[in-house]
Amino acid sequence: MPERASSYAAEVDWAFNFVFWISVFFFALIVILTVVFAIKYRRRPGVEADNSITHNTKLEVFWSVVPLGLVIVIFWFGFSGFVDMRTFPKDAMVVKVHAKMWSWSFEYPNGVESTTLHVPLGQKVKLRMDSSDVLHSFWVPAFRVKQDVVPGRYTYLWFEAIKTGTFRVLCTEYCGTGHSTMLSAVEVQSPEAFKAWMAEESSGKNLSPVERGKKVFSLKGCAGCHTVTKDRKKLVGPGLYGIFGHEVTLAGGKKVLADENYLRESILDPNAKVVNGFPPIMSLIPLKDKELDGVIEYLKSLKD
Amino acid sequence: MTSIPMPEEGTLTTKPVVDETNYLKSAYGIKSWLLTQDHKRIAIMYMIGIGIAFLLGGLFALAVRLELWTPTKTIVEAATYNKLFTLHGAIMTFLVLVPSIPAILGNFVLPMMLGAKDVAFPKLNLLSFYLWLLGAIGFVVVLFAGDLDTGWTFYAPYSIRTQTAVALAATGAFILGFSSILTGLNFMVTIHKMRAKTMGWFRMPLLLWGLYATSVIQIVATPVIGITVGMLFLEKLFHIGFFDPKLGGDPVLFEHFFWFYSHPVVYVMILPAMGVISEIITAMSRKHIFGYTFIAFSSIAIALFGFLVWGHHMFVSGQSSLMSTIFSLLTFSVSIPSAIKVFNWLATMYKGSISLAPPMLFAMGFLFLFGIGGLTGLFLGTLNTDVHLHDTYFIVAHFHYTMMGSALIGLIGGLFFYWPKIFGRMYSHLLGTISFILIFVGFNLTFIPQFLMGSMGMPRRYYNYPPEFQAYHQWSTVGSFVLAAGLFTALWCFIHSLFRGEKAPDNPWGAVTLDWKTSSPPHHHNFDIVPPVTDPYDMDDVYWDEESKGYISRSQQAALQELAAGVSGTQEKNS
Ligand code: HEM
Ligand SMILES: [Cu+2]
Numbered sequence: 054m055p056e057r058a059s060s061y062a063a064e065v066d067w068a069f070n071f072v073f074w075i076s077v078f079f080f081a082l083i084v085i086l087t088v089v090f091a092i093k094y095r096r097r098p099g100v101e102a103d104n105s106i107t108h109n110t111k112l113e114v115f116w117s118v119v120p121l122g123l124v125i126v127i128f129w130f131g132f133s134g135f136v137d138m139r140t141f142p143k144d145a146m147v148v149k150v151h152a153k154m155w156s157w158s159f160e161y162p163n164g165v166e167s168t169t170l171h172v173p174l175g176q177k178v179k180l181r182m183d184s185s186d187v188l189h190s191f192w193v194p195a196f197r198v199k200q201d202v203v204p205g206r207y208t209y210l211w212f213e214a215i216k217t218g219t220f221r222v223l224c225t226e227y228c229g230t231g232h233s234t235m236l237s238a239v240e241v242q243s244p245e246a247f248k249a250w251m252a253e254e255s256s257g258k259n260l261s262p263v264e265r266g267k268k269v270f271s272l273k274g275c276a277g278c279h280t281v282t283k284d285r286k287k288l289v290g291p292g293l294y295g296i297f298g299h300e301v302t303l304a305g306g307k308k309v310l311a312d313e314n315y316l317r318e319s320i321l322d323p324n325a326k327v328v329n330g331f332p333p334i335m336s337l338i339p340l341k342d343k344e345l346d347g348v349i350e351y352l353k354s355l356k357d
Numbered sequence: 358m359t360s361i362p363m364p365e366e367g368t369l370t371t372k373p374v375v376d377e378t379n380y381l382k383s384a385y386g387i388k389s390w391l392l393t394q395d396h397k398r399i400a401i402m403y404m405i406g407i408g409i410a411f412l413l414g415g416l417f418a419l420a421v422r423l424e425l426w427t428p429t430k431t432i433v434e435a436a437t438y439n440k441l442f443t444l445h446g447a448i449m450t451f452l453v454l455v456p457s458i459p460a461i462l463g464n465f466v467l468p469m470m471l472g473a474k475d476v477a478f479p480k481l482n483l484l485s486f487y488l489w490l491l492g493a494i495g496f497v498v499v500l501f502a503g504d505l506d507t508g509w510t511f512y513a514p515y516s517i518r519t520q521t522a523v524a525l526a527a528t529g530a531f532i533l534g535f536s537s538i539l540t541g542l543n544f545m546v547t548i549h550k551m552r553a554k555t556m557g558w559f560r561m562p563l564l565l566w567g568l569y570a571t572s573v574i575q576i577v578a579t580p581v582i583g584i585t586v587g588m589l590f591l592e593k594l595f596h597i598g599f600f601d602p603k604l605g606g607d608p609v610l611f612e613h614f615f616w617f618y619s620h621p622v623v624y625v626m627i628l629p630a631m632g633v634i635s636e637i638i639t640a641m642s643r644k645h646i647f648g649y650t651f652i653a654f655s656s657i658a659i660a661l662f663g664f665l666v667w668g669h670h671m672f673v674s675g676q677s678s679l680m681s682t683i684f685s686l687l688t689f690s691v692s693i694p695s696a697i698k699v700f701n702w703l704a705t706m707y708k709g710s711i712s713l714a715p716p717m718l719f720a721m722g723f724l725f726l727f728g729i730g731g732l733t734g735l736f737l738g739t740l741n742t743d744v745h746l747h748d749t750y751f752i753v754a755h756f757h758y759t760m761m762g763s764a765l766i767g768l769i770g771g772l773f774f775y776w777p778k779i780f781g782r783m784y785s786h787l788l789g790t791i792s793f794i795l796i797f798v799g800f801n802l803t804f805i806p807q808f809l810m811g812s813m814g815m816p817r818r819y820y821n822y823p824p825e826f827q828a829y830h831q832w833s834t835v836g837s838f839v840l841a842a843g844l845f846t847a848l849w850c851f852i853h854s855l856f857r858g859e860k861a862p863d864n865p866w867g868a869v870t871l872d873w874k875t876s877s878p879p880h881h882h883n884f885d886i887v888p889p890v891t892d893p894y895d896m897d898d899v900y901w902d903e904e905s906k907g908y909i910s911r912s913q914q915a916a917l918q919e920l921a922a923g924v925s926g927t928q929e930k931n932s
């Protein structure tokens with residue numbers, strides 16, 4: 054099991070170990086008996102099997118009832134742990150989690166957004182999660198929490214971090230080509246450090262359009278499908294470095310010049326003009342006017 | 358027994374079944390196979406078909422394992438990788454494991470175990486095979502037609518939105534479903550109607566209990582997958598909102614539909630395998646099965662409870678906590694009958710006279726692997742540990758232990774067990790043993806690392822992965838190649854047997870069930886004279902005969918002698 058960084062990780066591990074040792078016991082029993090019998094009663098000339106034993110109801114009831122008792126105990130531990138996971142504390146800080154192919158973004162009560170989840174140590178946090186496309190699943194192994202994110206409804210989970218550090222967030226519900234890169238992180242900070250971070254984020258209102266665009270580009274998950282590096286590496290979507298002012302070949306062979314209007318249309322109505330060789334899977338990501346403007350400025354800035 | 362054609366005299370005393378012909382040679386030509394209604398020939402056609410599908414699925418698996426050798430790109434792109442694991446999973450479950458034991462071994466031995474000539478509806482049986490073939494070809498078409506990449510679970514709404522050939526695959530699954538229903542129906546009617554006159558329910562071999570329970574599941578559960586893929590199809594083509602929230606549907610509903618079928622289906626795979634293992638262990642230990650009634654009823658119990666636990670795949674899906682709790686409780690109830698079986702098998706070995714020929718090695722391997730598969734199920738049925746383990750490599754390892762380590766090992770063990778009966782040839786025990794060792798070692802090497810990395814944080818269906826898991830992935834990949842080597846050794850062993858194998862006696866292992874009281878291979882109509890029905894595990898009924906190098910049944914011999922005496926008696930009177 055990975056390191057424990059949430060309040061109920063210990064409980065989960067306890068249940069895990071409990072089941073583990075029960076399993077070890079029964080597994081050892083099975084293997085030892087199989088091997089011992091296979092050796093001790095292996096076929097020898099002149100030795101016949103003892104065919105007088107065909108059943109023994111007492112024994113059979115015994116080995117039905119004992120496992121039954123054990124699994125009820127196991128169920129109970131799992132159940133009480135589960136109840137803790139599903140009983141939402143009233144005093145929790147609520148963070149909204151937006152999942153989409155193939156990125157996570159986090160929105161705090163004061164409206165600040167980020168691509169990694171920042172939480173203060175010892176604070177109960179409740180996540181309200183939504184997906185704008187398909188099923189995803191939010192997993193933090195170090196916290197032992199997991200919850201599917203379902204389009205068309207909200208799902209929730211909560212945790213209390215007990216250790217500072219950076220912990221991995223992974224998507225565990227298969228969601229297409231970029232599934233395995235749909236990663237993020239939880240940064241558990243001391244309450245002071247969290248406050249400082251939050252102050253800095255919320256003060257950043259007067260960014261230049263390019264800086265704003267850059268931020269939006271990662272927050273809105275564009276980076277999950279597009280690279281912005283010079284090598285113009287393809288992910289699911291085309292690399293966007295140097296796109297502005299270049300000619301783009303569309304599906305069907307038509308060529309268009311990537312001017313501001315083309316970029317705008319590509320973002321606001323992604324499937325109106327589809328780039329040659331790519332599937333029309335970019336979905337509409339709602340942007341505010343200022344954000345859209347920023348992104349376009351940012352894309353224009355990607356050049357030598 | 359009376360209305361059966363008279364056997365030729367002379368051969369009567371040594372050979373129970375006197376017809377010289379053999380179903381493999383009862384007719385020649387490609388048509389005599391393709392249009393046959395003989396359950397035995399249909400079984401062999403399935404064997405070949407499923408074998409090819411298994412080879413294909415296996416090659417995809419090796420490609421997947423190779424790709425995972427490094428944490429980033431090794432041999433293929435992400436989109437191709439997703440296609441590979443989807444095809445692997447879909448082929449292995451729908452084309453290989455669901456039909457496998459019933460279609461191959463069940464078809465072959467079920468009528469013979471009952472003392473019948475064939476299944477109740479031989480034409481329907483042939484139709485099932487062609488439906489399977491059609492569905493199978495559908496899948497292969499998908500392979501060439503497009504990029505199927507949803508995983509074998511086809512979860513909505515991804516499966517509805519992706520541009521891939523889901524609709525085609527769904528049609529394939531639909532057709533395969535029909536094949537499955539028809540086989541189940543056929544077996545059920547056959548068991549009800551065609552048992553030898555004196556065979557009561559509790560004189561049936563345990564494999565038949567397993568197949569019966571399987572048939573119940575197939576008939577009840579399969580229509581649901583038919584409906585589900587049908588809805589998927591409608592949604593995809595006509596945009597009727599069932600599952601996609603954009604159209605007003607609910608994706609969790611799809612999960613319910615899917616698992617309502619797919620959970621019982623895992624028992625379609627395991628129950629027949631458990632039946633086969635029961636037969637192997639008792640015959641190879643030369644001992645009466647321990648606790649017949651418990652084993653028989655546990656099969657039925659598993660089939661019934663199996664319908665009530667589908668929600669354990671959905672603990673974190675967004676279903677209500679109350680439902681998760683109920684499903685967890687019910688899930689544990691299924692583990693009890695499985696445990697009972699394992700203990701009964703062990704007790705059967707106790708004070709036996711155990712032969713370590715290949716079928717028994719596979720049966721013991723089954724105990725080991727099913728032990729791990731079943732016990733790891735406990736971690737997943739437990740609510741709070743499943744939250745952590747769900748959709749990780751832990752799940753992948755769990756279901757491979759149960760589906761491949763148990764169901765498939767049951768099939769391979771069963772093939773080693775019934776091979777002499779099916780083809781009338783023995784095989785090299787050495788090759789069989791080598792294949793077992795390679796399969797066993799390779800299998801564990803492949804999947805134990807997956808348990809470890811799953812619990813440590815490795816999600817399933819990942820093309821790229823965090824580098825700290827690389828060593829585990831590499832062990833797993835090495836293991837998969839050892840496993841493949843083992844499987845090819847088994848194949849080699851079988852092919853070698855067909856050409857070089859010694860002639861098999863009628864009853865090489867000393868089993869008592871009726872299927873072993875025919876010639877090896879059986880002739881076209883299985884029996885000339887249906888042997889008397891005894892307790893199927895009364896080992897005193899058979900004794901070793903040095904001359905034929907096989908076992909001979911006392912009751913059958915006595916009956917034949919009586920008949921012969923009767924025959925000569927009437928002849929005397931006539932003259
Ligand atoms: C004996 C007791 C067993 C128990 C208690 C058990 C329990 C479970 C549970 C709770 C899950 C869901 C875990 C999750 O998705 O988070 C699961 C998954 C699975 N089990 Fe079992 N299981 C048992 C035996 C079997 C057998 C015999 C088979 C097959 C022959 C099987 C095949 C599967 C498959 C295929 C999955 C995963 C499907 C997927 O997500 O793709 N299990 N098992
Ligand atoms: Cu994902």
Ligand SMILES: [Cu+2]
Nearest residue numbers: 620667669670
């Ligand atoms: Cu299940």
